[in-house]
Amino acid sequence: MVGGGQLARMTHEAGIPLGIRFKLLSDGPQDSAAQVVSDVVVGDYRDLETLRAFAKGCDVVTFDHEHVPTEHLRALEAEGVVIRPGADALLRAQDKGAMRDALTSIDVPCPRHRIVADPEDVAAFAAEGDAAARSASVEGGGGRREGEGFPIVLKTVRGGYDGKGVWVVHDTEEAAEPFKAGVPVLAEEKVDFVRELAANVVRSPHGQAVAYPVVESIQVDGVCDTVIAPAPNLSEELSAQAQRLALSIASELGVIGHLAVELFETRDGRILVNELAMRPHNSGHWTQDGAVTSQFANHLRAVLDLPLGDPRPRARWTVMTNVLGGDYPDMYHAYLHCMARDPALKIHMYGKDVKPGRKVGHVNTYGDDLADVRERARHAADYLRGTITE
Amino acid sequence: MVGGGQLARMTHEAGIPLGIRFKLLSDGPQDSAAQVVSDVVVGDYRDLETLRAFAKGCDVVTFDHEHVPTEHLRALEAEGVVIRPGADALLRAQDKGAMRDALTSIDVPCPRHRIVADPEDVAAFAAEGDAAARSASVEGGGGRREGEGFPIVLKTVRGGYDGKGVWVVHDTEEAAEPFKAGVPVLAEEKVDFVRELAANVVRSPHGQAVAYPVVESIQVDGVCDTVIAPAPNLSEELSAQAQRLALSIASELGVIGHLAVELFETRDGRILVNELAMRPHNSGHWTQDGAVTSQFANHLRAVLDLPLGDPRPRARWTVMTNVLGGDYPDMYHAYLHCMARDPALKIHMYGKDVKPGRKVGHVNTYGDDLADVRERARHAADYLRGTITE
Numbered sequence: 049m050v051g052g053g054q055l056a057r058m059t060h061e062a063g064i065p066l067g068i069r070f071k072l073l074s075d076g077p078q079d080s081a082a083q084v085v086s087d088v089v090v091g092d093y094r095d096l097e098t099l100r101a102f103a104k105g106c107d108v109v110t111f112d113h114e115h116v117p118t119e120h121l122r123a124l125e126a127e128g129v130v131i132r133p134g135a136d137a138l139l140r141a142q143d144k145g146a147m148r149d150a151l152t153s154i155d156v157p158c159p160r161h162r163i164v165a166d167p168e169d170v171a172a173f174a175a176e177g178d179a180a181a182r183s184a185s186v187e188g189g190g191g192r193r194e195g196e197g198f199p200i201v202l203k204t205v206r207g208g209y210d211g212k213g214v215w216v217v218h219d220t221e222e223a224a225e226p227f228k229a230g231v232p233v234l235a236e237e238k239v240d241f242v243r244e245l246a247a248n249v250v251r252s253p254h255g256q257a258v259a260y261p262v263v264e265s266i267q268v269d270g271v272c273d274t275v276i277a278p279a280p281n282l283s284e285e286l287s288a289q290a291q292r293l294a295l296s297i298a299s300e301l302g303v304i305g306h307l308a309v310e311l312f313e314t315r316d317g318r319i320l321v322n323e324l325a326m327r328p329h330n331s332g333h334w335t336q337d338g339a340v341t342s343q344f345a346n347h348l349r350a351v352l353d354l355p356l357g358d359p360r361p362r363a364r365w366t367v368m369t370n371v372l373g374g375d376y377p378d379m380y381h382a383y384l385h386c387m388a389r390d391p392a393l394k395i396h397m398y399g400k401d402v403k404p405g406r407k408v409g410h411v412n413t414y415g416d417d418l419a420d421v422r423e424r425a426r427h428a429a430d431y432l433r434g435t436i437t438e
Numbered sequence: 439m440v441g442g443g444q445l446a447r448m449t450h451e452a453g454i455p456l457g458i459r460f461k462l463l464s465d466g467p468q469d470s471a472a473q474v475v476s477d478v479v480v481g482d483y484r485d486l487e488t489l490r491a492f493a494k495g496c497d498v499v500t501f502d503h504e505h506v507p508t509e510h511l512r513a514l515e516a517e518g519v520v521i522r523p524g525a526d527a528l529l530r531a532q533d534k535g536a537m538r539d540a541l542t543s544i545d546v547p548c549p550r551h552r553i554v555a556d557p558e559d560v561a562a563f564a565a566e567g568d569a570a571a572r573s574a575s576v577e578g579g580g581g582r583r584e585g586e587g588f589p590i591v592l593k594t595v596r597g598g599y600d601g602k603g604v605w606v607v608h609d610t611e612e613a614a615e616p617f618k619a620g621v622p623v624l625a626e627e628k629v630d631f632v633r634e635l636a637a638n639v640v641r642s643p644h645g646q647a648v649a650y651p652v653v654e655s656i657q658v659d660g661v662c663d664t665v666i667a668p669a670p671n672l673s674e675e676l677s678a679q680a681q682r683l684a685l686s687i688a689s690e691l692g693v694i695g696h697l698a699v700e701l702f703e704t705r706d707g708r709i710l711v712n713e714l715a716m717r718p719h720n721s722g723h724w725t726q727d728g729a730v731t732s733q734f735a736n737h738l739r740a741v742l743d744l745p746l747g748d749p750r751p752r753a754r755w756t757v758m759t760n761v762l763g764g765d766y767p768d769m770y771h772a773y774l775h776c777m778a779r780d781p782a783l784k785i786h787m788y789g790k791d792v793k794p795g796r797k798v799g800h801v802n803t804y805g806d807d808l809a810d811v812r813e814r815a816r817h818a819a820d821y822l823r824g825t826i827t828e
Contacts, residue, residue, distance in 0.1 A: 057454065064451040064474050065726075067773075067787030067799070084454050086474050258781075336455075340782050355778035362752065383457075388745035391648075392730050397457030409457070 050093050050102070051112030052079030054398035054407070055328045055344075058336070059112065060085050062344035068352070073102045080398045081112070096120045103129045110305060110351045111327055114142045115207065132253070132304040132351040133326045140301055141326040144234050145205045154300045156293060157320050159312070160237040164202070167223040173235045174200050201236040202226040214270060239320055241312035245279055246331035247294035250306050250346040250356055257298060258346065258359040259291040260339060265310065265331050271407075274425065275368040277334045277361060280418060282313075290319055297324070306347040308332060330370070330410075335359075337394040337412040338366025363414035369425040371409040373402035374434035385438075386411075386428045393428050440483050440492070441502035442469030444788035444797070445718045445734075448726070449502065450475050452734035458742070463492045470788045471502070486510045493519045500695060500741045501717055504532045505597065522643070522694040522741040523716045530691055531716040534624050535595045544690045546683060547710050549702070550627040554592070557613040563625045564590050591626040592616040604660060629710055631702035635669050636721035637684035640696050640736040640746055647688060648736065648749040649681040650729060655700065655721050661797075664815065665758040667724045667751060670808060672703075680709055687714070696737040698722060720760070720800075725749075727784040727802040728756025753804035759815035761799040763792035764824035775828075776801075776818045783818055 049056045052074030060070045060081060073089050074082040082088045091098035093116050103109050108130045121135035140147045148161050160177055164170050174197030204213040204226060216238060217223040226233045244265045251257040264279035265272055278287070294309040308329030310322040332343035341357025349356050379402060386393060397409040409432070413424040430436045439446045442464030450460045450471060463479050464472040472478045481488035483506050493499050498520045511525035530537045538551050550567055554560050564587030594603040594616060606628060607613040616623045634655045641647040654669035655662055684699040698719030700712040722733035731747025739746050769792060776783060787799040799822070803814040820826045
């Protein structure tokens with residue numbers, strides 16, 4: 049696995065019972081995964097020679113992030129290295145423009161979007177949406193005004209995560225910022241959604257696929273805070289529609305491994321695709337304690353073309369809440385407190401140094417009473433962060 | 439952790455989410471645990487210097503086997519190394535004579551036993567039991583005859599496991615074998631038991647303790663084959679008695695960490711202690727998938743003096759069956775078959791080379807229907823071993 053973050057750490061953990069020899073390419077010897085894996089190569093994933101040497105002796109190469117240059121992936125594939133997901137599929141998780149093109153070409157509902165050239169173009173994109181909305185509305189009419197159709201979401205097509213590389217802009221002045229890096233920018237309508245959902249599926253090379261229950265994902269400041277499995281009060285129809293959509297994306301894009309499809313549930317009862325991730329994903333961490341087979345185990349089973357494991361839930365409700373670093377670098381006493389207060393709490397720490405706002409772990413709770421299950425996860429995450437003292 | 443076997447491998451796996459920096463002393467670099475642990479020292483656990491160097495930088499030293507010489511443990515403790523369980527407690531798991539003495543001194547019911555000097559002494563031990571049985575019986579009477587009181591169980595006091603170092607002898611001639619190694623031999627009555635049970639408990643330095651449900655353990659040829667959790671048709675009274683007994687042994691002997699108490703359930707409804715193990719134990723492997731907190735996680739939490747995790751079961755029934763090596767060294771295709779046949783099967787492989795009869799992994803199954811749960815585990819284990827082809 050390329051990338052030494054917590055996803056690789058937890059994938060290794062899931063591979064131990066499967067008897068898998070796990071080899072890691074990590075930026076540094078103290079990265080989250082490098083702390084716990086036996087076979088670690090320290091090197092730069094942006095360097096083709098490093099990747100080539102790492103891939104030697106691997107049956108399959110997979111990833112804990114989307115940042116490996118696409119041209120390196122293609123070079124390795126041309127040399128016969130087995131990469132899963134493959135470069136063609138992975139491009140759609142690396143490049144938000146390519147992702148939107150691919151999804152649109154297979155008729156997947158997405159927010160209105162296009163690549164924009166500069167702030168003026170953003171204003172034009174905004175106005176197009178405003179005009180469309182007006183023409184669709186009985187109250188419509190009138191000429192183009194400055195600020196029409198804003199706010200607009202701007203995203204750098206590559207490299208963003210956890211709210212980084214994403215801006216919500218209200219006029220052309222604010223729209224200037226994303227262009228400063230000189231990289232392509234994608235504009236999207238700001239969807240009037242009631243909540244965010246995620247549909248997680250796993251697909252193997254011979255086409256077997258499994259779908260996890262659709263979850264609700266609650267973001268705070270653009271960062272995933274809490275995931276509830278299954279999404280409360282989601283109609284069977286919309287749930288099945290979201291699962292079918294994710295399975296169809298996996299199949300049409302040729303995804304191998306875990307695919308997370310982040311969705312908006314709109315006020316008028318539709319679902320639109322927000323983002324794709326082709327790897328284990330924060331919205332699937334609940335599966336470690338809440339499903340028969342975790343997303344990490346199924347990602348490994350998929351990329352190694354082993355039969356997939358049962359994705360069904362083990363509890364009525366499972367809640368995952370991320371633990372962010374707070375102002376206190378030493379979480380030890382908070383850790384003791386949380387373990388003592390709730391012996392059924394499932395803590396997953398990443399071995400990372402605590403920095404304010406950094407994801408340093410997550411907690412899972414499960415049970416029959418959703419309010420109680422949510423409260424337990426909330427309390428533990430807040431206590432570990434230091435925002436409450438009891 | 440000292441010892442690179444599957445218990446250390448699974449303990450490391452359980453330590454990853456807890457954020458524990460796990461260091462291993464392993465006989466070789468390809469031992470089961472050494473394959474998956476980052477921080478491995480290869481060395482001989484019988485060498486005090488090696489142990490001393492290994493212990494440097496460890497907060498706590500614990501063990502995946504009982505074979506570290508007691509005098510080395512005492513030397514390290516004298517130097518301030520924190521060893522859990524400590525040498526005094528561990529001696530009772532290392533030396534079956536010391537174990538029997540300790541249990542008898544705290545009034546724990548055990549089979550009749552004593553250290554024997556030679557085959558003649560074994561005959562005398564057998565006759566004592568026979569005389570006691572006769573005097574207790576209304577049909578009793580008559581003088582001592584050759585073969586009276588046999589069969590007798592003989593055990594070397596140190597080094598035995600999985601049926602090794604244990605003999606069932608029927609006369610003085612057969613009784614000669616165990617003495618050939620020149621080590622002390624313990625004689626025990628052959629208990630007329632209806633089945634074997636195990637009571638697993640975990641105790642931490644500040645005295646917190648948890649008890650897992652009492653399980654039934656089914657042995658084949660002296661090796662654990664299947665564990666059923668909880669033990670079917672066990673009366674609440676006997677179950678509570680077994681748990682109290684195990685908690686009391688842990689407390690009286692000062693055990694820190696996981697304690698497995700192997701028990702005989704006698705025909706007349708009593709329980710007698712067979713063996714003790716002060717580490718994660720085969721009778722607790724079901725907890726990985728069947729309990730809220732696994733024995734491995736709780737062993738770590740105990741030796742690090744963290745609050746203990748919830749030991750309660752997550753399913754009505756959980757069954758563990760060991761996978762033994764068969765005649766085919768490559769289990770890959772059998773592995774595919776078992777995963778495809780039963781997507782809910784939980785496989786735990788140890789990364790060991792297959793040798794006939796060697797424990798190379800185990801499977802866990804769980805559900806509401808015991809017959810079905812047992813059949814699934816049985817089928818997978820037999821298929822992986824190669825004794826069935828479907």
